[in-house]
Amino acid sequence: xxxxxxxxxxxxxxxxxxxxxxxxxxxxxxxxxxxxxxxxxxxxxxxxxxxxxxxxxxxxxxxxxxxxxxxxxxxxxxxxxxxxxxxxxxxxxxxxxxxxxxxxxxxxxxxxxxxxxxxxxxxxxxxxxxxxxxxxxxxxxxxxxxxxxxxxxxxxxxxxxxxxxxxxxxxxxxxxxxxxxxxxxxxxxxxxxxxxxxxxxxxxxxxxxxxxxxxxxxxxxxxxxxxxxxxxxxxxxxxxxxxxxxxxxxxxxxxxxxxxxxxxxxxxxxxxxxxxxxxxxxxxxxxxxxxxxxxxxxxxxxxxxxxxxxxxxxxxxxxxxxxxxxxxxxxxxxxxxxxxxxxxxxxxxxxxxxxxxxxxxxxxxxxxxxxxxxxxxxxxxxxxxxxxxxxxxxxxxxxxxxxxxxxxxxxxxxxxxxxxxxxxxxxxxxxxxxxxxx
Numbered sequence: 001x002x003x004x005x006x007x008x009x010x011x012x013x014x015x016x017x018x019x020x021x022x023x024x025x026x027x028x029x030x031x032x033x034x035x036x037x038x039x040x041x042x043x044x045x046x047x048x049x050x051x052x053x054x055x056x057x058x059x060x061x062x063x064x065x066x067x068x069x070x071x072x073x074x075x076x077x078x079x080x081x082x083x084x085x086x087x088x089x090x091x092x093x094x095x096x097x098x099x100x101x102x103x104x105x106x107x108x109x110x111x112x113x114x115x116x117x118x119x120x121x122x123x124x125x126x127x128x129x130x131x132x133x134x135x136x137x138x139x140x141x142x143x144x145x146x147x148x149x150x151x152x153x154x155x156x157x158x159x160x161x162x163x164x165x166x167x168x169x170x171x172x173x174x175x176x177x178x179x180x181x182x183x184x185x186x187x188x189x190x191x192x193x194x195x196x197x198x199x200x201x202x203x204x205x206x207x208x209x210x211x212x213x214x215x216x217x218x219x220x221x222x223x224x225x226x227x228x229x230x231x232x233x234x235x236x237x238x239x240x241x242x243x244x245x246x247x248x249x250x251x252x253x254x255x256x257x258x259x260x261x262x263x264x265x266x267x268x269x270x271x272x273x274x275x276x277x278x279x280x281x282x283x284x285x286x287x288x289x290x291x292x293x294x295x296x297x298x299x300x301x302x303x304x305x306x307x308x309x310x311x312x313x314x315x316x317x318x319x320x321x322x323x324x325x326x327x328x329x330x331x332x333x334x335x336x337x338x339x340x341x342x343x344x345x346x347x348x349x350x351x352x353x354x355x356x357x358x359x360x361x362x363x364x365x366x367x368x369x370x371x372x373x374x375x376x377x378x379x380x381x382x383x384x385x386x387x388x389x390x391x392x393x394x395x396x397x398x399x400x401x402x403x404x405x406x407x408x409x410x411x412x413x414x415x416x417x418x419x420x421x422x423x424x425x426x427x428x429x430x431x432x433x434x435x436x437x438x
Contacts, residue, residue: 014142014143014144014148014151014152017207018142018208018209019151019152019155020155020204021204021205021207021208022138022139022142022152022155022156022204022208023152023155023156023158023159023160023204024159024200024201024203024204025091025135025138025201025204025205025208026135026156026159026160026163026201027159027160027163027197027198027200027201027204028095028098028131028194028197028198028201029128029131029132029135030159030160030163030164030197031163031164031167031190031191031193031194031197032098032102032128032191032194033160040105040109040187041055041056041059041253041381041385042183042256042257043109043110043183043184043187044058044109044110044117045385049110049111049112049113049114050113050114050117054114055381055385056381056382056383056384056385056386057382058114058117058118058121059377059378059381059382060378060379060381060382061118062118062121062122062125062378063374063375063377063378063379065122065125065126066125066126066129066371066374066375067371067375069125069126069129070129070133070367070368070370070371070374071364071367071368071371073126073129073130073133073363073367074133074137074361074363074364074365074366074367074368075361075363075364075367076090076363077090077133077134077137077363077364077367078137078360078361078362078363078364087134087135087137087138087141087363088134088138088205088208090130090131090133090134091130091131091134091135091201091205092202092205093130094127094128094130094131094134095131095198095201095202097123097127098124098127098128098131099194099195099198101120101123101124101127102124102191102194103191104120105117105120105121105124106184106187106188106191107184107188110184125374129367129370132370133363133366133367133370134363136343136366136369136370137362137363137365137366138208139152139153139156139343139347140346140347140350140362140366141362142208142209143344143347146296146344146348147292149344149345149347149348150288150291150292150296150341150344151288151292152344152347153341153343153344153347154284154285154287154288154291154292154341154344155288156343157284157288157341158281158284158285158288161277161280161281161284162281163193163197164277164280165274165277165278165281166193166196167190167193168190168273168274168277169274170189170190170192170193171185171186171187171189171190171273171274172271172273172274173189174186174189175268175269175271176271183256223357224357224361224364227353227356227357228353231349231352231353231356232426233349233352233427234349234353234365236423236424236426236427237342237345237346237349237369237427238368238369238372239372239420239423240300240342240420240423240424240427241342241369241372241373241376242372242373242375242376242379243376243416243417243419243420243423244300244304244342244376244416244417244420245372245373245374245375245376245377245380246376246377246379246380246412246413246416247304247376247380247412247413247414247416247417247420248376248377248380248413249376249377249378249379249380249381249384250380250383250384250408250409250412250413250416251332251409251413252377253377253380253381253384253385254384254405254408254409255269255272255273255409256269257388257393257405258405258406258409259272259325261399261401261402261405262318262402262405262406262409263318263319263325264399265322265325268322268325271322271326272325272326272329273329275326275327275329275330275333276329276330276332276333277333278330278333279329279330279331279332279333279334280333280334282334283333283334283335287299287303290302291341291344295428296341296344296345297345297424297425297427297428298428299341300341300342300420300424301421301424301425303335304335304417304418304420304421305417305421306334306335307332307335307413307417308413308414308417308418310328310331310332310335311332311409311410311413311414312410312414314328314406314410315406315407315410318406342369343366343369345427346365346366346369347362349365350362350365353365380412383412384408384412387408388401388405388408391404391405393405
């Protein structure tokens with residue numbers, strides 16, 4: 001990698017203002033990460049234009065598109081020179097189409113035919129990926145040690161939880177103020193917070209210290225594939241990301257139906273989601289400290305065991321009433337934090353990968369990691385809705401299949417996390433030897 005000029009050399013350690021500014025730049029994509037897995041599938045299904053069984057296919061097809069475009073986005077960010085900076089220009093370019101497409105999807109998405117909605121989601125996901133990949137790879141250019149990466153990405157996750165608390169407060173307040181408000185009303189209230197996060201992100205982008213990233217020619221796709229496949233921790237990390245995303249996608253895609261059919265709290269589902277992110281925001285600084293102290297794989301294993309145990313416990317005793325359900329959601333939310341240290345683990349691997357490849361390809365790797373996340377969530381939605389169709393689940397009469405729904409809600413994520421734990425145990429020996437950063 002071509003070295004940066006002396007005047008642009010990074011600080012020896014992260015400054016608090018750098019950590020705060022970087023974390024705040026995650027706001028727009030943090031706001032938009034959950035509507036598509038929590039609210040959008042049932043919102044589309046209830047519209048009646050697209051059959052329930054085809055909702056999973058819709059998300060699967062958009063993910064196949066991501067499989068093509070995400071690596072190209074990462075390569076573009078790594079190799080194309082930009083006047084405003086290697087990362088910030090792409091983030092700024094993504095915001096306008098992201099906002100316009102969001103407004104279109106949440107206002108008329110449930111009335112569009114399959115092909116039209118598919119095209120809208122393709123462009124939405126592409127804009128989303130451009131912003132998020134640039135933002136994530138920017139973080140890898142800022143950190144200089146595993147402890148720094150745990151802090152930076154841990155605080156990024158903490159800010160994301162705060163943003164989501166604010167976002168989920170909107171539909172929760174709407175449900176309290178407007179009894180019987182539709183799913184469309186809830187998702188519009190949620191998405192409206194995007195307009196608040198955008199100016200915050202624009203301000204924060206200007207406060208993150210610049211890094212000189214010189215676009216370099218690649219070494220060829222064939223050699224890159226060979227180098228990647230021969231780097232076990234990278235392959236294991238991609239598997240961890242897919243399995244964690246599958247588990248998380250299973251929970252979020254079924255949560256609205258679970259609240260209605262199993263907990264009998266359809267009118268309070270937004271409040272329960274709000275409680276889960278309160279739990280995440282409270283726990284995030286604690287888990288960040290533990291990840292810096294004991295390591296990220298250990299922390300992630302602990303989190304997977306915590307959530308799995310909590311889900312399995314509901315088979316013996318379901319939460320009853322709003323108070324118990326809110327407590328369940330609060331505890332569930334505390335367990336999602338440690339699983340998001342996957343990004344910081346990749347940041348630790350970036351310099352080792354660069355030493356193997358001869359150049360830095362951080363954006364490309366973060367694009368692939370994001371792709372594994374999308375594959376996992378899309379696979380979870382596809383499997384969940386296919387199984388719902390198989391058991392004859394009817395969104396208008398969920399109680400008729402409440403038992404089957406409950407089993408899906410519990411066992412899909414638990415099995416996925418069990419396999420993920422095995423991969424993390426293999427990863428522990430690979431993460432202890434970090435190469436010095438370029």
